[in-house]
Amino acid sequence: MKVTFSAPGKITIFGEHAVVYGRPAIVGSIDKRIYVTMERRNDNCIKILAEDLSFKGLSIKIGDRIEVEANDRILEALKYIVKAIEIASEYINEKSGMNISISSEMPVGAGLGTSAAITVATLAAYSYILGHELSLNEIAKLGHTVELTVQGIASPMDTTISTFGGLIYLMPNVGFEQLSLNNELDLILGHVKRDESTAKMVKKVREIKERNEKIIEMIMSSIGAIAEEGKWAIIKGDVEKLGLLMNINHGLLESLGVSTKLINDMVYASRNVGAIGAKLTGAGGGGCIIALCPGRKKEVSLAIKLVGGNPMDFKLSMEGLKRHNTQLL
Ligand code: MEV
Numbered sequence: 258m259k260v261t262f263s264a265p266g267k268i269t270i271f272g273e274h275a276v277v278y279g280r281p282a283i284v285g286s287i288d289k290r291i292y293v294t295m296e297r298r299n300d301n302c303i304k305i306l307a308e309d310l311s312f313k314g315l316s317i318k319i320g321d322r323i324e325v326e327a328n329d330r331i332l333e334a335l336k337y338i339v340k341a342i343e344i345a346s347e348y349i350n351e352k353s354g355m356n357i358s359i360s361s362e363m364p365v366g367a368g369l370g371t372s373a374a375i376t377v378a379t380l381a382a383y384s385y386i387l388g389h390e391l392s393l394n395e396i397a398k399l400g401h402t403v404e405l406t407v408q409g410i411a412s413p414m415d416t417t418i419s420t421f422g423g424l425i426y427l428m429p430n431v432g433f434e435q436l437s438l439n440n441e442l443d444l445i446l447g448h449v450k451r452d453e454s455t456a457k458m459v460k461k462v463r464e465i466k467e468r469n470e471k472i473i474e475m476i477m478s479s480i481g482a483i484a485e486e487g488k489w490a491i492i493k494g495d496v497e498k499l500g501l502l503m504n505i506n507h508g509l510l511e512s513l514g515v516s517t518k519l520i521n522d523m524v525y526a527s528r529n530v531g532a533i534g535a536k537l538t539g540a541g542g543g544g545c546i547i548a549l550c551p552g553r554k555k556e557v558s559l560a561i562k563l564v565g566g567n568p569m570d571f572k573l574s575m576e577g578l579k580r581h582n583t584q585l586l
Pocket of ligand 1: 272273274275276277368370410411412413414415455459539540
């Protein structure tokens with residue numbers, strides 16, 4: 258049997274990092290996805306092939322020591338796959354070797370939630386092929402456990418959006434609500450290389466917070482307040498307000514030390530040519546920005562290019578985790 262599951266990437270419109278400390282966030286799934294295909298093997302070997310993530314293709318055995326020579330980015334993505342298989346095996350109380358192939362429509366490890374997408378698609382495909390069709394709630398919960406185990410600290414934001422899809426207002430420890438947009442938002446992504454992992458950036462913020470508890474708590478609360486106001490701006494269709502809130506949110510992320518010169522260059526270049534809001538999206542240390550630019554997508558794309566970034570056109574898409582073809586071999 259061979260099955261493919263896909264899960265979407267995401268943009269965080271408001272609230273990254275503060276969501277780790279219980280503040281609300283607004284996050285939307287996008288029309289760029291990760292595809293995980295699995296085929297059951299007769300042995301206990303997990304073979305992973307992901308050429309477009311620049312994996313060379315490697316074999317590991319469940320339960321054995323894993324010895325891989327690869328660059329950091331590949332190892333980072335691998336950790337999520339291995340942990341997802343381990344946690345799914347425990348949950349369904351079954352395990353088997355698999356051939357796994359992975360492909361991505363977006364840059365991996367760039368702040369677009371690719372680790373969460375790989376995690377939830379792996380959990381779903383592995384358990385499905387072993388005869389267990391887990392509910393979305395089960396997958397989101399297990400996905401969060403995987404991220405927590407790999408990263409040490411993680412909110413449920415990325416795994417929730419990648420599983421359910423949509424545009425959600427998330428309140429950690431409470432739940433989430435789906436928001437709807439009256440009109441499509443004109444958004445552009447700008448991408449630059451990212452050297453730091455999400456885990457490292459989250460730890461960096463924790464360290465700053467531990468050394469400056471009172472000040473950083475106030476920044477986290479302000480980011481939470483932005484997400485709350487942002488929710489009303491979305492409900493009312495107040496695009497100007499959304500843009501302003503994105504700019505304020507970026508300033509606060511900058512004060513947490515998670516932005517970089519190149520990220521700031523893309524943010525300012527976008528604003529200079531008419532974006533009404535632009536901010537870092539994701540954990541930072543490089544990665545991606547989003548620019549809200551009604552009627553100015555071309556100009557903003559060019560401006561991002563001119564400062565050395567890669568512009569990417571994309572749309573918010575409501576689709577979460579999805580099963581594609583199932584082949585009985
Ligand atoms: C990463 O996409 C978002 C962070 O807030 C981490 C998390 O929520 O787990 C930086």
